[in-house]
Amino acid sequence: MIKDxxxxxxRIAGIVLLVFLFFLPLIMPRFYVYxxxxxxxxxxxxxxxxxxxxxxxxxxxxxxxxxxAGAYGTALMLTKGGFPLWISFIVGPFVSALLGxxxxxxxxxxxxxxxxxxxxxxxxxxxxIVYRWYSFTGGDDGIHGITMPDIISSYGNAYYFTLVxxxxxxxxxxxxxxxxxGSALQGIRDNPIRSEMIGINVRRHQVMALxxxxxxxxxxxxxxVVVDNTVFPDMLFWTLSxxxxxxxxxxxxxxxxxxxxxxxxxxxxxxxxxxxxxxxALVLGIIMVFAIFYLPTGVLGYIEEKMNKKMIEPxxxx
Amino acid sequence: xxxxxxxVPPQVLNQIFVGxxxxxxxxxxxxxxxxxxxxxxxxxxxxxxxxxxxxFMSFTIAKVFGGGATGFWMAxxxxxxxxxxxxxxxxxxxxQFLYEREHLMLLLxxxxxxxxxxxxxxxxxxxxxxxxxxxxxxxxxxPLFGGIPFPLYNMFLLIVGPVVAVILWxxxxxxxxxxxxxxxxxxxxxxxxxxxxxxxxxxxxxxxGCLLAGLGGALVAPTVSVTLxxxxxxxxxxxxxxxxxxxxxxxxxxxxxxxxxLSQSLGILIWPQFGIIFPYLAVIIxxxxxxxxxxxxxW
Numbered sequence: 365m366i367k368d369x370x371x372x373x374x375r376i377a378g379i380v381l382l383v384f385l386f387f388l389p390l391i392m393p394r395f396y397v398y399x400x401x402x403x404x405x406x407x408x409x410x411x412x413x414x415x416x417x418x419x420x421x422x423x424x425x426x427x428x429x430x431x432x433a434g435a436y437g438t439a440l441m442l443t444k445g446g447f448p449l450w451i452s453f454i455v456g457p458f459v460s461a462l463l464g465x466x467x468x469x470x471x472x473x474x475x476x477x478x479x480x481x482x483x484x485x486x487x488x489x490x491x492x493i494v495y496r497w498y499s500f501t502g503g504d505d506g507i508h509g510i511t512m513p514d515i516i517s518s519y520g521n522a523y524y525f526t527l528v529x530x531x532x533x534x535x536x537x538x539x540x541x542x543x544x545x546g547s548a549l550q551g552i553r554d555n556p557i558r559s560e561m562i563g564i565n566v567r568r569h570q571v572m573a574l575x576x577x578x579x580x581x582x583x584x585x586x587x588x589v590v591v592d593n594t595v596f597p598d599m600l601f602w603t604l605s606x607x608x609x610x611x612x613x614x615x616x617x618x619x620x621x622x623x624x625x626x627x628x629x630x631x632x633x634x635x636x637x638x639x640x641x642x643x644x645a646l647v648l649g650i651i652m653v654f655a656i657f658y659l660p661t662g663v664l665g666y667i668e669e670k671m672n673k674k675m676i677e678p679x680x681x682x
Numbered sequence: 683x684x685x686x687x688x689x690v691p692p693q694v695l696n697q698i699f700v701g702x703x704x705x706x707x708x709x710x711x712x713x714x715x716x717x718x719x720x721x722x723x724x725x726x727x728x729x730x731x732x733x734x735x736x737x738f739m740s741f742t743i744a745k746v747f748g749g750g751a752t753g754f755w756m757a758x759x760x761x762x763x764x765x766x767x768x769x770x771x772x773x774x775x776x777x778q779f780l781y782e783r784e785h786l787m788l789l790l791x792x793x794x795x796x797x798x799x800x801x802x803x804x805x806x807x808x809x810x811x812x813x814x815x816x817x818x819x820x821x822x823x824x825p826l827f828g829g830i831p832f833p834l835y836n837m838f839l840l841i842v843g844p845v846v847a848v849i850l851w852x853x854x855x856x857x858x859x860x861x862x863x864x865x866x867x868x869x870x871x872x873x874x875x876x877x878x879x880x881x882x883x884x885x886x887x888x889x890x891g892c893l894l895a896g897l898g899g900a901l902v903a904p905t906v907s908v909t910l911x912x913x914x915x916x917x918x919x920x921x922x923x924x925x926x927x928x929x930x931x932x933x934x935x936x937x938x939x940x941x942x943x944l945s946q947s948l949g950i951l952i953w954p955q956f957g958i959i960f961p962y963l964a965v966i967i968x969x970x971x972x973x974x975x976x977x978x979x980x981w
Contacts, residue, residue: 425789474973476785481929485962485965609786642804652790652791656790
């Protein structure tokens with residue numbers, strides 16, 4: 365973490381950023397407020413992915429299933445069940461967590477790449493069901509115009525709600541990573557066999573991490589319902605999942621705030637590129653190639669490396 | 683024949699044949715993917731895009747040559763070659779620098795390629811639906827079980843599938859490059875140590891795999907409407923097939939394609955709306971009992 369290592373200066377930067385985020389709806393037009401909300405919740409999605417990908421070393425390639433499940437869970441509770449928002453908003457993430465638990469138990473028997481491929485396939489099964497089940501999920505149209513309670517129906521209030529929930533989730537995840545559980549998880553990432561030897565139940569830890577990550581992805585999905593008032597099956601299509609992986613990679617997948625930064629970069633770029641051209645995927649592809657070749661540790665990782673170099677002069681020069 | 687129909691209704695038999703012709707396409711594409719996965723250890727997400735490019739290319743070739751028999755055969759020869767050349771350029775230009783890095787990076791690079799290819803197809807061919815004519819000699823139907831008409835072109839596919847399988851078997855088992863590739867799949871360092879340029883082995887294997895994707899695209903083009911997005915559905919199916927077959931095992935890909943194609947076509951008979959779910963269910967059942975696939979994976 366940059367924050368811990370730099371102390372004063374970055375803390376001030378963090379506070380300035382928070383104040384800016386807090387006053388954003390007052391100074392920015394609606395379009396940017398909406399974009400900021402989307403960045404925040406997508407950043408939450410990417411951070412939850414990074415919880416298992418960067419810290420857990422699990423190749424969770426199809427993370428957006430949980431994002432979509434949370435969104436659909438919330439939306440269906442609201443529209444079909446007629447429950448109040450607050451209950452729906454809590455149920456959605458738990459649906460994701462349950463799905464994460466089930467898929468985790470099935471997939472965790474396999475290692476690295478095999479895990480990822482199986483996860484993609486199981487996730488597509490969920491996608492197919494959502495896509496085809498017209499009577500329940502609305503099929504490829506999704507569900508539009510979900511009415512929100514007055515208190516968060518305005519874009520400004522939806523933004524504040526997103527901001528508060530996202531910050532809360534980030535804080536909880538950060539605490540988890542710094543907890544003994546998080547340390548065990550990182551130990552498993554670095555050396556699963558040794559972790560097993562010192563008495564860590566590797567698979568149980570991984571399943572737990574997957575469930576937690578699923579839960580927070582579900583929170584992001586539920587936030588999307590609040591901000592956009594729609595759900596659609598593309599939310600759990602695998603291309604979006606790989607985009608989330610790119611966000612982690614671009615921002616820096618061994619840093620905590622990296623995925624958030626990556627999400628911000630990609631969403632902002634997409635918004636601006638889309639106004640000029642329809643070939644956004646082409647641009648994204650080229651950015652990815654450059655990121656893979658020249659920024660293997662991501663933007664934040666790169667900055668961290670540079671700063672470390674400045675702060676710690678090597679004692680012995682070769 | 684009547685006693686057979688008493689046991690298995692003719693619709694079911696017919697549907698099995700439809701499934702088998704779908705299996706052919708799935709096998710050709712996923713065997714290429716399996717080959718790349720086995721030797722290079724890249725889950726090639728761009729494989730579907732190459733298949734899509736193949737289908738679009740055969741549209742262009744059919745247009746240039748007038749949609750007759752010449753156009754069809756030209757497409758069948760030229761498209762795989764063109765796709766193979768394209769893949770070779772990509773492999774030499776990008777992939778070869780990353781073999782030492784993590785698999786995740788390679789996967790993301792293939793995803794980047796698939797994004798770029800997808801938009802390039804949109805740029806070159808536009809976003810509209812395209813249809814490739816079935817050549818004259820394969821138009822029409824043959825009466826199959828119980829007189830139910832079966833498209834002649836699908837019959838042709840049923841012949842192509844085994845031919846490709848045999849050729850692939852010969853290449854992998856009888857040629858030198860096949861043997862080197864199999865060795866490289868098991869232990870690439872050792873292959874390098876005996877003085878073989880592993881990098882070029884990878885390039886050739888990658889090219890052969892992508893050639894199969896192009897061939898699949900050229901073969902499927904007359905039977906479906908050629909659109910953007912056909913890559914996404916196919917890549918999913920190919921992934922599943924490769925997983926249930928066992929990573930990198932070509933015969934596993936054949937077995938997986940059979941399971942996938944048949945469960946899909948029979949599933950549609952049972953439950954038309956959710957027929958597409960049956961292959962996924964089959965995959966889950968297989969994986970619950972054999973988590974690493976039906977046949978032995980290469981690594």
